[in-house]
Amino acid sequence: MRSVVRSFASFIPRQIVRQLIETGASLGLGGSRREVTVLFTDVADFTAKTERADPSQVMIFTSRYFAALSDEIMRHQGTIDKYIGDAVMAFWNAPADDPDHTVNACRAILACLAANDALNTEFRREGWPPYDTRFGLHVGDAVVGNIGSSDRMNYTALGATINLASRLEGLNKNYGTRVLVSAAVRARAGHAFLFRSVDSIRPKGFADAIEVSELRGELAHAHEADIAMCRRWDEIFASIVRDGASETTLVRLSGFLHDYPGDSIAQFHAQRFRTASQNAGAAA
Numbered sequence: 001m002r003s004v005v006r007s008f009a010s011f012i013p014r015q016i017v018r019q020l021i022e023t024g025a026s027l028g029l030g031g032s033r034r035e036v037t038v039l040f041t042d043v044a045d046f047t048a049k050t051e052r053a054d055p056s057q058v059m060i061f062t063s064r065y066f067a068a069l070s071d072e073i074m075r076h077q078g079t080i081d082k083y084i085g086d087a088v089m090a091f092w093n094a095p096a097d098d099p100d101h102t103v104n105a106c107r108a109i110l111a112c113l114a115a116n117d118a119l120n121t122e123f124r125r126e127g128w129p130p131y132d133t134r135f136g137l138h139v140g141d142a143v144v145g146n147i148g149s150s151d152r153m154n155y156t157a158l159g160a161t162i163n164l165a166s167r168l169e170g171l172n173k174n175y176g177t178r179v180l181v182s183a184a185v186r187a188r189a190g191h192a193f194l195f196r197s198v199d200s201i202r203p204k205g206f207a208d209a210i211e212v213s214e215l216r217g218e219l220a221h222a223h224e225a226d227i228a229m230c231r232r233w234d235e236i237f238a239s240i241v242r243d244g245a246s247e248t249t250l251v252r253l254s255g256f257l258h259d260y261p262g263d264s265i266a267q268f269h270a271q272r273f274r275t276a277s278q279n280a281g282a283a284a
Helices: 002-006 014-023 046-051 057-077 101-125 160-175 185-188 226-241 248-261 265-281
Strands: 030-045 079-084 087-092 133-148 153-158 177-184 193-201 210-218
Touching: 002 226, 014 030, 030 057, 030 101, 030 160, 046 057, 046 193, 057 079, 057 087, 057 101, 079 160, 087 101, 087 160, 101 133, 101 177, 101 185, 101 210, 133 160, 153 160, 160 177, 160 193, 160 210, 160 265, 177 185, 185 193, 185 210, 193 226, 193 265, 210 226, 226 248, 248 265
Parallel strands: 133 177
Antiparallel strands: 030 087, 030 133, 079 087, 133 153, 177 210, 193 210
């Protein structure tokens, strides 16, 4: 039985394999609605880094990369849904219940970042380009179960929650960040992790704007300087949302950039204000 579980768990979640063996039931199409925390990852500039490389080497190095991330996700109670090119989709709280699924997902991301950095050190030493990973995380209701046909099915999650997690991953390119999460994730895990506000977006399929935040690390291990920086930035962001390009907001934003000149999120908002000002001047 242990051998069967090990073999089939490479293709479908281990919990489902055990359930099939213990009950003697067969897999069937269908699902149920439940809350899940959903993760999407992607490698920045993967195509540019690998398009001229030997395909067999691409497979070898990318498999090592997937193994490193997958180990951390599963170690933190996550379920690997699928690999999509160089991306990973995973979720928590299915098939097994996990009352701390959002916290476990945040811890998994931080562990993935550390594993990714360690692996990139090996890649550079071996003459292979580093894989810099971006992450998007959201928590909400989804339909979870088996989808496909009677001959070939996949245990997965569907719905707007999944779409938003994927969207958050892609938005990292806009802000120069590595980990973006929704307001729902921040609300659930804000007691244990350090976050900072990034932007407010209106994704397709959502009636209200979604607040987006950056996951910075575990609060218990955060440096006071980083905590102070995030607190200061969140005050400036609140001013941006409340007052727009007011004189007070612009002065505070300029002061922040003076102290943190390389901060990509502050640079994004400063550029947005400059563009709006230029457009207004051109219209006048």
